[in-house]
Amino acid sequence: MIELRGLTKRYGSFTAVDGVNLTVPAGEIFGFLGPNGAGKTTTLRMIAGILQPSAGTVTIGGIDLAKDPMKAKAKLGFIPDRPFIYEKLTGSEFLRFVAGLYGMEGEQIEGRSAELLGLFDLEEWADQLVESYSHGMRQKLIIASAFVHRPEVIVVDEPMVGLDPKAARILKDLFREFVKRGNTIMMSTHTLEVAESLCDRIAIIQSGKIRVLGTLAELRQSYKGDTKLEEIFLALTGERASRTAKDVLDA
Numbered sequence: 662m663i664e665l666r667g668l669t670k671r672y673g674s675f676t677a678v679d680g681v682n683l684t685v686p687a688g689e690i691f692g693f694l695g696p697n698g699a700g701k702t703t704t705l706r707m708i709a710g711i712l713q714p715s716a717g718t719v720t721i722g723g724i725d726l727a728k729d730p731m732k733a734k735a736k737l738g739f740i741p742d743r744p745f746i747y748e749k750l751t752g753s754e755f756l757r758f759v760a761g762l763y764g765m766e767g768e769q770i771e772g773r774s775a776e777l778l779g780l781f782d783l784e785e786w787a788d789q790l791v792e793s794y795s796h797g798m799r800q801k802l803i804i805a806s807a808f809v810h811r812p813e814v815i816v817v818d819e820p821m822v823g824l825d826p827k828a829a830r831i832l833k834d835l836f837r838e839f840v841k842r843g844n845t846i847m848m849s850t851h852t853l854e855v856a857e858s859l860c861d862r863i864a865i866i867q868s869g870k871i872r873v874l875g876t877l878a879e880l881r882q883s884y885k886g887d888t889k890l891e892e893i894f895l896a897l898t899g900e901r902a903s904r905t906a907k908d909v910l911d912a
Contacts (some may be wrong), residue, residue, distance in 0.1 A: 667717035692860030738807030
């Protein structure tokens with residue numbers, strides 16, 4: 662599970678994340694939504710240990726990230742929104758490299774890598790250099806690498822970016838099966854339909870603060886019944902365009 666207490670990130674006088682308190686229990690897919698610049702990615706990077714908080718704590722599976730970063734990170738897999746990979750490695754070599762960071766090697770990782778590459782239809786590309794991969798293939802390889810060490814928690818930023826419909830469906834099924842086994846997923850997405858179909862609970866963050874948190878049913882109840890998540894999001898964040906498409910085309 663993930664626990665955030667007073668999580669804050671400042672850049673000079675600007676506060677990107679402002680005292681976030683949040684608990685995501687085991688067995689849950691948690692959606693983290695917000696407009697551009699709201700603090701979503703900064704929060705996820707602090708959870709993953711890529712950014713150091715200015716204040717507050719991150720706990721992963723009961724382990725304080727600041728006090729024992731190696732043990733906390735061993736419980737976590739991170740899927741970024743942009744798949745940066747060492748291009749002079751093959752797909753198999755990249756998974757071996759990532760697994761090695763967690764102390765996995767030999768037959769243990771060979772079998773695991775083959776399973777994950779097969780899941781995302783990358784078997785035929787396993788021995789090809791990553792520089793020859795398309796964007797979608799790189800994204801699938803990054804996803805596979807996040808699961809290679811059998812983590813308890815997955816943190817994912819824009820999971821469907823670059824994926825074709827088949828791969829997106831496979832990933833959704835993988836997420837559902839992962840949490841069914843008592844694990845945890847925290848995901849940020851701009852695709853609200855994905856959040857509606859996948860997430861058990863949703864938080865909307867704006868200007869570094871969580872504005873609302875609950876199940877989709879609870880959010881709808883707060884906003885006059887059977888309302889789409891898109892309408893709730895726009896009403897809460899004030900993200901409606903100042904001019905409509907019709908205004909622009911008619912001008």
